[in-house]
Amino acid sequence: MRFVEEYRDPALMRGIADAIVRRATRRWTIMEVCGGQTHAIVEHGIDQLLDPAVELLHGPGCPVCVTPLETLDRAAALAEEAGAIVCTFGDMLRVPGTRGDLFSVRARGGAVRVVYAPLDAARLAERTPDRAVVFLAVGFETTAPAVATAARWARARGLGNFFLLVSHVRVPPALEAIASAEDTRVEAFLAAGHVCTVMGTAEYEPIARRHRLPIVATGFEPVDILEGVALAVEQLEAGETGVSIQYRRAVRPAGNPAARAILDEVFEIADRPWRGIGVVPGGGFALRSAYHALDAERAFPLLAARAPVTEPAACRAGDVLRGALRPPECPAFGRACTPEHPLGAPMVSTEGACAAYYRWRGAEACA
Numbered sequence: 058m059r060f061v062e063e064y065r066d067p068a069l070m071r072g073i074a075d076a077i078v079r080r081a082t083r084r085w086t087i088m089e090v091c092g093g094q095t096h097a098i099v100e101h102g103i104d105q106l107l108d109p110a111v112e113l114l115h116g117p118g119c120p121v122c123v124t125p126l127e128t129l130d131r132a133a134a135l136a137e138e139a140g141a142i143v144c145t146f147g148d149m150l151r152v153p154g155t156r157g158d159l160f161s162v163r164a165r166g167g168a169v170r171v172v173y174a175p176l177d178a179a180r181l182a183e184r185t186p187d188r189a190v191v192f193l194a195v196g197f198e199t200t201a202p203a204v205a206t207a208a209r210w211a212r213a214r215g216l217g218n219f220f221l222l223v224s225h226v227r228v229p230p231a232l233e234a235i236a237s238a239e240d241t242r243v244e245a246f247l248a249a250g251h252v253c254t255v256m257g258t259a260e261y262e263p264i265a266r267r268h269r270l271p272i273v274a275t276g277f278e279p280v281d282i283l284e285g286v287a288l289a290v291e292q293l294e295a296g297e298t299g300v301s302i303q304y305r306r307a308v309r310p311a312g313n314p315a316a317r318a319i320l321d322e323v324f325e326i327a328d329r330p331w332r333g334i335g336v337v338p339g340g341g342f343a344l345r346s347a348y349h350a351l352d353a354e355r356a357f358p359l360l361a362a363r364a365p366v367t368e369p370a371a372c373r374a375g376d377v378l379r380g381a382l383r384p385p386e387c388p389a390f391g392r393a394c395t396p397e398h399p400l401g402a403p404m405v406s407t408e409g410a411c412a413a414y415y416r417w418r419g420a421e422a423c424a
């Protein structure tokens with residue numbers, strides 16, 4: 058297939074879904090990891106097509122959603138207290154921190170800019186040598202190589218006013234945490250195809266072996282997702298475990314060597330807090346020592362002095378992100394929490410599960 062419409066063909070979707078339902082001898086529980094997959098599932102009713110055979114749990118794969126509240130407060134402090142220009146992706150501006158979102162920081166006079174690429178922030182620093190420019194670096198292994206490229210670019214030019222507030226997360230340790238939880242219901246994962254495109258699939262092999270479950274690197278279109286589910290169900294029915302690739306038009310077992318090389322040059326693996334999950338061992342990236350001069354956490358002492366913050370009790374984002382609660386089951390969904398007045402990141406982000414249900418199911422989901 059060559060065109061996106063082919064990957065959204067209703068007859069093809071129905072055919073694959075019917076085959077899955079016929080193959081299943083019981084109802085299986087499968088978690089899709091990525092928020093982009095969640096949106097496709099809810100938009101195209103894939104969960105409803107598969108309902109007799111498969112329960113789809115929505116996983117933690119929304120980079121905006123898993124960024125800790127503290128990180129947003131730190132970005133706000135850099136803009137409002139340190140006088141830095143804070144740059145980030147547009148999705149991050151509406152995520153509420155304890156002192157409001159970054160839009161409100163900007164309304165109060167703080168310098169907050171949206172950029173389309175981390176390199177744009179580095180170039181801004183070059184053009185404004187009298188101001189500190191901080192890029193709020195969030196996202197999975199997919200966005201981290203572009204941040205690493207900006208870091209290398211800035212270091213090569215000796216920029217002394219460009220910094221990174223790093224909150225990058227790694228997917229495999231989060232899957233390990235979810236699979237290890239005592240109350241986990243996950244019997245198979247659909248891994249995020251774009252992350253596997255960068256990193257390959259080797260990191261998932263020990264998780265599949267340890268927890269005896271299938272992990273399928275899966276794409277984002279409806280037919281991709283249904284094919285990923287079909288591969289997972291086939292393995293479950295056959296009693297097999299292991300890693301397989303549905304998203305073959307992008308994923309190679311070794312990933313993208315060039316992207317992995319620059320990641321490895323700039324970042325090292327570090328423990329990292331995930332919103333809703335807690336500190337995940339090895340769950341993120343930190344700058345290597347050669348790049349410590351760019352580390353905002355080291356450059357701005359006011360960040361070290363900040364007290365820990367707690368999540369608002371009304372928001373059940375933590376339960377949503379680990380698949381323990383479907384968004385419509387949150388008491389605030391569609392009532393106190395809407396895209397216009399979000400209580401938590403999953404209602405803000407274009408990849409958030411709560412936003413997916415609100416956008417595509419609306420009143421039906423609230424009922």
Ligand code: SF4
Pocket residue numbers: 371372373374377384387388389390391394395399400401402403404405411
């Ligand atoms: S519906 Fe709103 S309050 Fe409930 S979990 Fe989602 S973002 Fe949080």
